[in-house]
Amino acid sequence: MCLPGTVEKVAELSRAEAVSRRSFLTAAGAAGAAGVTATLLPSAAQAHVRGKGRHRRPVDLTHTFAAGFPMYTGNEPARRTLTTIPANGFYGQEWTFGEHSCTHMDAPGHFVAGGRLTPEITLKELMLPVAVIDISKKARTDPDAQVTPDDLIAFERKHGRIPRGAAVLMDSGWAEKLPDEAAYKNADSSGTYHFPGFGIEAVEWLLDRRSPRAIGVDTLSLDPGNSTTFEVHVRWLGADHFGLENLNNLGKLRRRGATAFIGVIPWEEGSGGPCRVIAF
Amino acid sequence: MCLPGTVEKVAELSRAEAVSRRSFLTAAGAAGAAGVTATLLPSAAQAHVRGKGRHRRPVDLTHTFAAGFPMYTGNEPARRTLTTIPANGFYGQEWTFGEHSCTHMDAPGHFVAGGRLTPEITLKELMLPVAVIDISKKARTDPDAQVTPDDLIAFERKHGRIPRGAAVLMDSGWAEKLPDEAAYKNADSSGTYHFPGFGIEAVEWLLDRRSPRAIGVDTLSLDPGNSTTFEVHVRWLGADHFGLENLNNLGKLRRRGATAFIGVIPWEEGSGGPCRVIAF
Numbered sequence A, B: 001m002c003l004p005g006t007v008e009k010v011a012e013l014s015r016a017e018a019v020s021r022r023s024f025l026t027a028a029g030a031a032g033a034a035g036v037t038a039t040l041l042p043s044a045a046q047a048h049v050r051g052k053g054r055h056r057r058p059v060d061l062t063h064t065f066a067a068g069f070p071m072y073t074g075n076e077p078a079r080r081t082l083t084t085i086p087a088n089g090f091y092g093q094e095w096t097f098g099e100h101s102c103t104h105m106d107a108p109g110h111f112v113a114g115g116r117l118t119p120e121i122t123l124k125e126l127m128l129p130v131a132v133i134d135i136s137k138k139a140r141t142d143p144d145a146q147v148t149p150d151d152l153i154a155f156e157r158k159h160g161r162i163p164r165g166a167a168v169l170m171d172s173g174w175a176e177k178l179p180d181e182a183a184y185k186n187a188d189s190s191g192t193y194h195f196p197g198f199g200i201e202a203v204e205w206l207l208d209r210r211s212p213r214a215i216g217v218d219t220l221s222l223d224p225g226n227s228t229t230f231e232v233h234v235r236w237l238g239a240d241h242f243g244l245e246n247l248n249n250l251g252k253l254r255r256r257g258a259t260a261f262i263g264v265i266p267w268e269e270g271s272g273g274p275c276r277v278i279a280f
Helices: A013-025 A033-040 A043-049 A136-141 A149-159 A181-185 A200-209 A231-238 B013-025 B033-040 B043-049 B136-141 B149-159 B181-185 B200-209 B231-238
Strands: A079-085 A090-098 A104-106 A127-134 A167-171 A214-217 A242-245 A256-264 A272-279 B079-085 B090-098 B104-106 B127-134 B167-171 B214-217 B242-245 B256-264 B272-279
Touching (some): A127 A149, A167 A256
Parallel strands (some): A167 A214
Antiparallel strands (some): A104 A242, A127 A256, B104 B242, B127 B256
């Protein structure tokens, strides 16, 4: 509910921008003190504790939905205006953004004409067992690192078979580069991005040999940043599955055994869209 | 991810409006065929089956996030533009809306200066046992019906004590008036709304005698539509709790025993905001 009548709409764009920067910089803080600690740890120490720790606590796999969160080339970042009535103690915001902002879903219809749209994703698909594929070690030395069939096989040797209907999530450690947009995108002088993603062979392996429902990444795109063909998007969404991008805190999640709730807003005719992802 | 460079942005406002209307009218369909059936049933038959039926299946308590969904007076409805590249098979939308659109959370900071904002709601608060307070019978003859302490006492006599940390949700049957905006708002000739909500005595009773974490309604406002003081908002949010508005499908939910996942997007400095609510 928003109070009518006396609303004094203050489009404080400059203030919003300042607040936005401040909030974005403290976004890790909003996700809990543990997030801040992880960010301050040197990467070797992070690697040491990946997937360990408080296994029974829920883990928020969502970034704060922040104005100015890094976007893929050609897409305008989310923005907001404030509506505030100090006299009444009433406060609210108006948002404008594309569906592929911050932590979000890519529905099949994002790339596939006639593919399912956000409200058509079933409730059964929104509560999934998780398999976390840790490629953070190779991603530290190779920003173009991909999830390969060997990574999936190595996961299964250690943690058992990828569960039926799983969300297979790539933990490349990339979320820890935020809020540094340049490091997160890692563009070369020609503008080509260099960040990890799923390789097409791994996607084919999953589709042929297992039956997962979703894949997800802690980067801007299911495909590696240097992809020009977006073949993972085309193949995965073309198989009537959805993807998750810009996931957070995967390093805090045990590699197998968690259940992810994917709280996607049922955006009308959505091509995907922002969602809250929490693992239990 | 959204494809760069070749993006041909088509702000098809007129098409978006047409699509919007169509989608909104079929929103119940998107939530499953059962929703359509419920809408077509006469209200006596609905009352007969409220809370009965397929108890073990998840129930989506969320309306499709639709352009044009009814808003409280003084607030502009959500709107969208389409971005589409038929040649590439790429599709996406851009949204603009206030945080109190469609199924959404009111965070304490919505009415309380310095109150908690959306990213500060803890994970523990987003997975709650549910108590459904059914006032649909009296709401059929009195659109100004309120949840009273007697309704809470009657619930406990039948279903046992309201669980610690519960989400206490008012099922007034009001969601079934959608997509008829006039019926949902039910304004009189002076513009005053007439739809059910929580009475302040029930809120005081809950705060004094039980320890719920959230209240929720299947109408536009926690307060009854004819409220001019918004005392339920002030009292409940002032007690550092959040509320949920425009819930859906409460008639399909068993009265006690379900667990609700409240997938609110962690909107930066949000006064609440759209969320996906699913009961298991």
